[in-house]
Amino acid sequence: MRLKEIIRLLDAVIITNSRDYEAEIEWACATDLMSDVLYYSRGNSVLITGLAKQQAIRTSDIADIKVVVFTRGKEPDTHTIELARKKKITLLITPYSMFTACGKLYERGLRCCPE
Amino acid sequence: MKLKEIAEILSLRPLTPVEGLEREVSGAYVGDLLSDVMANAGEGNLWITLQTHVNIVAVAVFKNLSAIVIVNGRMPDSDTMDKAVSEDIPILLTGKSAFETAGKLYQILNAQNLQG
Amino acid sequence: MKIDKTYEGNFHIVGGDFSRAGEASTELKTILLNVGIEDEIVRRVAIATFEAEMNIMIYATAGILRYIISPEEIRIIAEDMGPGIEDIELAMQEGYSTAPDWVREMGWGAGMGLPNMKKNADIFRIDSVVGEGTTVEMIIKL
Ligand SMILES: Nc1ncnc2c1ncn2[C@@H]1O[C@H](COP(=O)(O)OP(=O)(O)OP(=O)(O)O)[C@@H](O)[C@H]1O
Ligand SMILES: [Mg+2]
Numbered sequence: 001m002r003l004k005e006i007i008r009l010l011d012a013v014i015i016t017n018s019r020d021y022e023a024e025i026e027w028a029c030a031t032d033l034m035s036d037v038l039y040y041s042r043g044n045s046v047l048i049t050g051l052a053k054q055q056a057i058r059t060s061d062i063a064d065i066k067v068v069v070f071t072r073g074k075e076p077d078t079h080t081i082e083l084a085r086k087k088k089i090t091l092l093i094t095p096y097s098m099f100t101a102c103g104k105l106y107e108r109g110l111r112c113c114p115e
Numbered sequence: 116m117k118l119k120e121i122a123e124i125l126s127l128r129p130l131t132p133v134e135g136l137e138r139e140v141s142g143a144y145v146g147d148l149l150s151d152v153m154a155n156a157g158e159g160n161l162w163i164t165l166q167t168h169v170n171i172v173a174v175a176v177f178k179n180l181s182a183i184v185i186v187n188g189r190m191p192d193s194d195t196m197d198k199a200v201s202e203d204i205p206i207l208l209t210g211k212s213a214f215e216t217a218g219k220l221y222q223i224l225n226a227q228n229l230q231g
Numbered sequence: 232m233k234i235d236k237t238y239e240g241n242f243h244i245v246g247g248d249f250s251r252a253g254e255a256s257t258e259l260k261t262i263l264l265n266v267g268i269e270d271e272i273v274r275r276v277a278i279a280t281f282e283a284e285m286n287i288m289i290y291a292t293a294g295i296l297r298y299i300i301s302p303e304e305i306r307i308i309a310e311d312m313g314p315g316i317e318d319i320e321l322a323m324q325e326g327y328s329t330a331p332d333w334v335r336e337m338g339w340g341a342g343m344g345l346p347n348m349k350k351n352a353d354i355f356r357i358d359s360v361v362g363e364g365t366t367v368e369m370i371i372k373l
Contacts, residue, residue: 030214032147033335034285035343036165036187038278039350040212043270048214050151051338058253059338062260062277064270072155079250097155098145099163102214103221112214150336165341167326189326 001025001110003067003090006046009104010069012092015076016084025067027113030102034059041065042113048101052076054083061087071098116140116227118182118205121161124223125216127184127207130196135205138181142224145217149174156180161220163213167191172198182206186213234266234373238300244284246292246313249337255296256281266300272371276305279351279369282344283309289334290314291364304353307369315361323349323357 004021007014027045029037034055037047043064049056052074060068061083067090070076075093076084084091094101119136122129129136141159146152147166156162158179164171167189175183182205185191191199191206199206209216240262242255260277268276280296287294291313299306316322323345330340349355352369359365 028214030145030212030217031165032151032338033165033341033343034338035282035341035347036147038282039341039343039347040187043274049338050146050148053338054250055252055338058257059281062253062256062274062281064274098213099143099217099221102145102217103225106214106218107222112212147341148336148338149332166335168328170332 001105001108005108006067006069006105006110007092009108010092010094010096010101012069012094015081015091015093017090018085018088019066019090023066025110028102028105028110029065029113030098037065038063040113040115045113046105046110048098048105050074050098052080054080056080057083057087057089057091060089066090067092069094069101071096071101116224118161121220121223122207125209125211125219127209130191130206130208131199131204135182135203138205140181140224143217143220144180145213153178163216163220165189165213167195169195169198171195172202172204175204176202180204184209184216186211186216234268234300234302237302238262238266239298241295241297242284244287244294244296244311246288246290246294249288252285252288253281256284259296259298262298263300263305268300268305268373272305272373275351276307276371279348279371280307280309282348283307283367283369285339286344286365286367287311287313289330289339294364302373304373305371307352307367307371309367309369310364311366312364315363315365316357316359317361319357319359 046067144156188210291311294311328342354370
């Protein structure tokens with residue numbers, strides 16, 4: 001799914017982005033636990049999480065995840081935003097809950113990382 | 116919508132007594148941070164999580180959630196099961212991810228006009 | 232790309248300081264990329280190292296993370312002076328965790344760290360003495 005499509009479906013606010021809006025994001029992963037991200041995720045995926053903290057960005061950088069979406073309109077602190085910018089991770093905020101965000105993306109054909 | 120119908124469509128495996136499946140589900144919430152679920156899950160919601168330890172039952176009781184669905188093929192601890200049975204909180208399992216479980220359930224609930 | 236020499240180094244990890252958690256693994260990842268290691272291998276090493284770093288952060292007061300990059304393999308040794316692990320077999324099980332509530336609220340404690348290290352390493356060894364500390368050794372072949 002294209003990045004611009006993810007942004008549109010989630011009514012997301014763009015906090016950081018250095019990526020082409022046409023970039024293709026292959027998979028999705030929805031969790032608040034970072035080891036779960038590290039265990040199941042693939043590179044080039046979007047992480048949907050309620051953990052609006054630096055840890056989510058660090059983990060995404062380690063796991064080559066390109067796009068991170070914080071749910072329920074949670075605003076990260078400046079350290080988190082700075083880290084995302086430095087690591088070239090696209091950081092979005094959606095007003096939706098994790099459930100709704102998953103639903104909207106799944107409905108349009110995005111799938112979770114295969115094992 | 117009844118938990119039983121959802122369990123059938125999503126092939127969820129109930130670990131607690133089947134009487135619990137007669138419950139009504141008002142919507143759903145996905146999350147693994149207990150404080151977040153405590154603050155934001157709605158009454159009657161079905162809770163999709165990866166957490167397995169005993170505290171999840173206390174959260175479900177406190178928030179009056181309809182059931183807990185544990186994803187990624189994880190098994191709850193035995194004290195979680197004991198507490199779920201004594202507190203009458205249905206626990207169901209799936210080998211699928213939270214993203215997929217939520218994605219499918221969203222479509223099912225939407226068709227019924229129930230929100231998350 | 233072939234690596235022609237051996238690179239070594241280490242990082243000191245201090246327990247409890249969550250704001251810096253993951254810095255060592257992030258730096259190691261940059262080093263591996265600069266040396267010219269293939270992306271998929273870098274990802275595996277980074278994930279395994281990050282899990283080891285987090286365990287030192289969470290369960291031990293201090294530790295050291297050593298890396299040796301040779302033409303044949305990448306070797307990571309995570310050694311801590313923590314409480315040690317009583318039952319290693321139990322700790323290795325997916326989902327087993329003794330992480331306290333505050334750690335779970337920080338996004339850790341899924342009980343997947345050790346299984347993940349094992350999954351990503353070609354050779355995984357763990358050695359622990361209660362009251363003394365834990366050593367994890369991981370080898371990823373090139
Ligand atoms: N370095 C260590 N020192 C002491 N105990 C440890 C250490 N590493 C792991 N353990 C013990 O082993 C358990 C399992 O570790 P593991 O990394 O698999 O999961 P976790 O740290 O609990 O959660 P996650 O890694 O998924 O965030 C821990 O909860 C802890 O009890
Ligand atoms: Mg761990």
